[in-house]
Amino acid sequence: MTVRAHKFTPEVLLSAPRRSAASPNSTGTLALYTESVYSFQSHSKTSEICVLDTSNGQSICLSSDLNASEPTWLGDKDLVLWLKGGDKGVTNLILGDASSPHSKPETIATFNGGVSNIKVKSLDDTTIAFVVSGLCTPDGQLYNSETAEKPRSTAKVYSKLFVRQWDAYVTENKNTLWYSTLNKSSGKWTLNSTGLINALGGHPVKLESPVPPFGGTGDFDISAFGIAFVAKDPKLDPANYTKTDLYYIPTRTFAETKPSSAQIIKTGNLRGYSQSPTFAPNGKSLAFTRMKSDQYESDKPRLLLVPDVEDLSNVQEFFMTDDGEGGWDLRPECIVWSADGETLYVTAEENGRGKLFSLPSSPRHASKLPTALTSRGTVSDAKYLADGRFKGNLFISSSSLVDNSTYTILDPARPAEVTSISSTSKGGRMFGLHQDQVDEFWYTGAGDYKVHAWVVKPSDFDKAKKYPLAYLIHGGPQGAWNEGWSTRWNPAIFAEQGYIVVTPNPTGSTGYGMALQNGIQNQWGGRPYEDLVKGFEYVESNLPYVDTSRAVALGASYGGFMVNWIQGHPLGRKFKALVTHDGVFSTLNQYSSEELFFPHHDFGGTLWDNRENYEKWDPAAHVKNWATPHLIIHNELDYRLPISEGLAPFNVLQTKGIPSKFLTFPDENHWVLKPENSLVWHREVIDWINHYSGITEQGSLQQGVSNLKI
Template identity: 40%
Template sequence: MWTVQWLALGSVLGSAIALTPEQLISAPRRGNAIPNPSGKVALFSTSQYSFDTHSSSSWWSLIDIRSGETAQLTNDSNVSELTWLGSSDSGLLYINSTNADIPGGVELWIADANNFANSRYKAASLAAPFSGLKPAVTKSGDIKFLVYAQSYGNGTAYNEELVSTPLSSARIYDSIYARHWDSWLPTTFNAVFSGTLKKKAAKRYALAGPLKNLVSNIKNLESPYPPFGGSSDYDISPNGKWAAFKSKAPELPRANNTASYIYLVPHDGSKEAEAINGPGSPGTPEGVKGDSSSPVFSPDSKHIAYLQMTDISYEADRRTVYVYKIGSDKTISTLAKDWDRSPDTIKWTADGETLVLATEDLGRERLFTLPVDAEDDYKPSNFTDSGSATAFYSLPECPKKGVTGTLLSANEVDPGLKGLSSKDFDEFYYEGNWTDIHAWIIYPTGFDKSKSYPLLYYIHGGPQGSWADSWSTRWNYKVWADQGYVVVAPNPTGSTGFGDKLTDAIQNNWGSYPYDDLVKGWEYVRDTFDFIDTDNGVAAGASYGGFMVNWIQGNPLGRKFKALVSHDGTFVADSKISTDELWFIEHDFNGTFWANRDNYRRWDPSAPEHILQFDTPMLLIHSSKDYRLPVSDGLALFNVLQERGVPSRFLNFPDENHWVVNQENSLVWHQQVLGWINRYSGVGEKNPNAVSLDDTIVPVVDFNP
């Protein structure tokens, strides 16, 4: 039995001060704690926004893994992507985000953690805004590395600051996928580049030749894949010989499928990249055609572990673990094929005998172990339980299995987060439409079960998604609860982490099973918790949750709430065809828009019979750069509500996408959302510190007579 210790920077909670939107948004945001080779210290980054200066600051720190003591390494805001070098306990490599000689470029620097300021030096000047640094130190001492940037078709890296402005702003497209998420697709694309640093004069490292584009020589390849792809889309082998990367299937239309492959290529680009699990590859598992992700090399550089979905048109299909053997036989092994969970990330242990998986499970992101020789019926075992593991690393010392302690808790060191406590949340199950449904319950600071608090009913997006035991600066349970609510966040049909059956049952059932689950959940809360006031409750949801709030508005459950909040939800059934990812709607509604129109219209919040029921005050938020759910749907619903005489407000951010991430915009978002529900629930009258719409910090446009 092997044992391993894992390091994570936690935000375990405990104290008693209400959490405000300002405190949430301006609290320090810490990155992963990356241990050095000996496992004695770890690096982590911190950034923080100030509403006083309206600017952000950032810095890097070291944390002692045994004592938890921290010390600042540097507050140079140009330092990014710090990483340890090979077996050196203090050697560091990082990207300097500016370039002294090339506008828009970056630099690679070397430093020593024991004397960072005086030891650092520039090792390479890169002519574009490269990021995603991944190094490997070879036996000879060379530093092989991978980075990525936008690329022209000829393989040259794209640098926006060196490009002249075109005379025309026209865009011309000959294929669908003209725009995706929040951007119109350009003629450039993401590409992985390889490079080598060698020791030269004064035993300092310098770039040995130009970077090599590993992606551009095959038409239609792109890695990392936008909009969410990053360095997890590629990996470098520990011996520096190989690179592996993910790309969408180049031979298929991008908007209609999720198919992607893992490519293997020599680090020096001496051979063309090869799809190890493509349709023509000898080891490709039969019938497995969906999205591939998270390629990671084994410690001996002889294998690649990766994740892949089976269905070619289902973005929430279950991921299965595969291991590819590099060499002449090119075999692919399938691990724990029957396991009813979908891993998100994957890493090897140092001995190469076991994989560790971060996997959503029962409302948590747990870590599981999986032997590399596991059979189909093997069930991985978890060694973390509460909370959600967002990053994990193996340490060389392994005193015992599992989490042995907490090194740093945000609520203990950040004054603005002292209102967080593990006592503020709980969970329960109730009988839904066809199975038991899980729900979280979150209490306000100073909660007293002998008192009564309005219900805040939280509805998650996806629709294949879930509410989890996790921390977020968007839709943070505690910020809403601390206005004076008890938050109930159910995981109805369509939710992930509870098995394929619950997730998949929402297909072509957007308004049936999940709506019934929410109705039954509301009834359970009403009949079970004396401290929850459902008569003055409110409901809110985003994305699919926004659709569901729109659906609730036109159905009987809508009359149970004093106010509703819908963020980026669909309204007119036929408008779904204007989305970017057609595979999504064609999967969830069982076919194309023209051949299966009845499916699209079956759950149509804009149908007259639903509009005639509209009566509950409603706040709508829809941003202009949300191309997955275009802003026209939000405007259409606002028009209907206004013409029907239903109290309503429309909040728009022209510079945001499906999410609101700019700190100043986020503050306005919270002020409007919380002010809206507080006005109608009565919380504003009971809690003098609650957010009020009277405190609006941007002008309100109202031309009504």
């Protein structure tokens, strides 16, 4: 940002630079990242591929092409590969030079279709293994949406699940991995003449990887000896089962025109999601995570190791216990190896923070629980630096509640001595935010356990004044408010309007142990609701600067369910206004969703076998009690919770004569992602709660907004 913000507004949030996690070269002297900025003046987006000089924090631009993405280092030199979308649905592979940023990038290959998720691995000085993902047609070819024959009818016929997932109807074209090599000859890099080869084409049963709708580079990894990837079990119905298996494809040259068949890695009683396959530097050892239940998307991931991919039967579990529950009560996610292969670094949520932990890379040596190396913020990515000035250190990408992007270097031997490299918002100062705005508290929940909550205050907070409460309820329900940045639900946006924002993490929240998380099963409107009531009472009794008589409550997804539930129960009368974004109106409608394993787990069975549990926590059963002014937001491309779940509560509110408003975006899914739409979302939400809480705004939030109102 070039101008310091005097107030953190939705415009500032949405037009602030958005940086990806950074990828350093092996010495840590340079780091690649992408940065995009949306301008509400020109109503356009800019996007750059940048190189950060870690010695001075300065960046240079390698590409400002909107169609360029996914930069990655080519070996240990200063050469950079990236992908660029082209005309007629093709994807170009581009080679640039970080040491000569003004030189013209070179197109070294063109693929006849859309590809993404690029990964490379150096095989020798002149050969680089190259893997991307892209849609595959039923006959095994790369799919090109621009040149594919268009059907004459729009009819879609299905005889099995899924019909649609997240925000799209499922088609016959499936994700697959494609491999080849880049070869250096006479100083020039070119793609192997074999072109892209379907890595999964050698398996007798059609497998799909990355796993939709959110699978990416975390679903596969490559070494000099092969490719490891996760894929749904093709024998199971994907709407009712969460099982993804880990597979390994051995390769000799990455140029074989007929790939070897994928070999499954069996894990005994662990039959749920497999995730984050990550090869050790030697290319032989493989770490990954796997859940136990095959019908629970939020089960605890267990950290596992294949010591040698030559023997896939030898799979070892870290912190294994006789009762099968596992000795580490957190949820490992991202995995990073040290250069010598002796240490693993993993990310996991703990008490409202996304921490980085270290542990020995062998389960036999991991006798103690992992050690946390970070204590603040949320780590989104970490890379090990194998050489140079920072040898043995970790390059970390992270964020906080007041800073949207920070790059630091951490020495695992001295984790308290963090070297700051770059911060988009200068620690929040460019947004007018500061760390003193952030506080937290713990209180006793509905049972014999503690509940954690974050507090975010206005930047000009005066403890002698009283501020209305904005009570934010997270989705999931297996999720949490963490000390990290968000462009969709950012607590500081509400704080800067003049609220004290409290974000509790009640029963169902992740990062506080599996007992609290799993306690939500068959308890959707039970323990979590009581936890929220007790959190409200704690605020009333212990935060004298909060005016709870002017409180508002907001929530999305499960948080939207809870706001609808609160509306029909006594806590609903404590709020001046409510906001539900893409929430559940009736639990009896859960079969209109796509992922049926979700209600089957959380409500303890099918609708026909356990209807009483679905009915027990149905917000629609309590509409007689609804009375509080209520804004309903629901999007048409939300196939997880179809739009009828938003129209129905709005119809109830209007019929009962309760002040209410309905906002919808025909082109958005469960989230609101487009900047212009997001700005309208923020303005409508803020206008709504400010009106009923009595906050007087400075200036009109509606200025410059063009949208349809009836």
